[in-house]
Amino acid sequence: MLGLPNDISRELSNLLEYDEKPVDFRKEPWSFYKRNRWVVLTSKRVYLIKKIYFGISFDITQVILAMAHFEMVEGILLDTLYIRIPVEGEHIINFFHTQRGSTLKFLAEMEKARDQQVAALEGRREEGQKIIARAELEALAKTFYENKITSKEYEAKKKRLIDKL
Numbered sequence: 001m002l003g004l005p006n007d008i009s010r011e012l013s014n015l016l017e018y019d020e021k022p023v024d025f026r027k028e029p030w031s032f033y034k035r036n037r038w039v040v041l042t043s044k045r046v047y048l049i050k051k052i053y054f055g056i057s058f059d060i061t062q063v064i065l066a067m068a069h070f071e072m073v074e075g076i077l078l079d080t081l082y083i084r085i086p087v088e089g090e091h092i093i094n095f096f097h098t099q100r101g102s103t104l105k106f107l108a109e110m111e112k113a114r115d116q117q118v119a120a121l122e123g124r125r126e127e128g129q130k131i132i133a134r135a136e137l138e139a140l141a142k143t144f145y146e147n148k149i150t151s152k153e154y155e156a157k158k159k160r161l162i163d164k165l
Contacts, residue, residue, distance in 0.1 A: 066114060
């Protein structure tokens with residue numbers, strides 16, 4: 001990805017899935033506590049990559065978009081981005097206020113990618129429910145034709161299953 005340092009790109013390429021592509025990234029200002037930390041948005045997740053020991057090793061956290069909640073608080077010197085994950089807790093990333101426009105754009109891209117991932121998961125869930133309803137309908141018809149239930153029971157259960165479709 002253009003602008004991403006070679007060592008970060010190399011480390012990231014080891015983690016990406018075959019259909020996962022980097023979308024955008026931001027660099028957190030350097031500090032003694034946090035070293036160099038990069039936030040990389042891909043088509044499937046967010047990677048928090050921290051350089052340790054001048055790039056000799058890396059601490060990498062993967063955040064699945066569908067599970068995360070994003071919030072940004074604007075400050076006088078630093079804008080703070082909170083990435084909250086229900087089970088893991090939260091990650092706090094700071095950016096200079098002078099880069100607020102690009103940080104807001106990055107936040108909007110993360111939220112858009114998350115919403116797309118959630119919508120895709122919802123679509124798969126609904127599709128799965130329809131497949132289950134069709135299978136139940138076939139089993140109900142078989143049960144009816146084997147004379148194991150009455151026509152009244154068959155019609156009532158059939159109507160309930162068709163409503164699921």
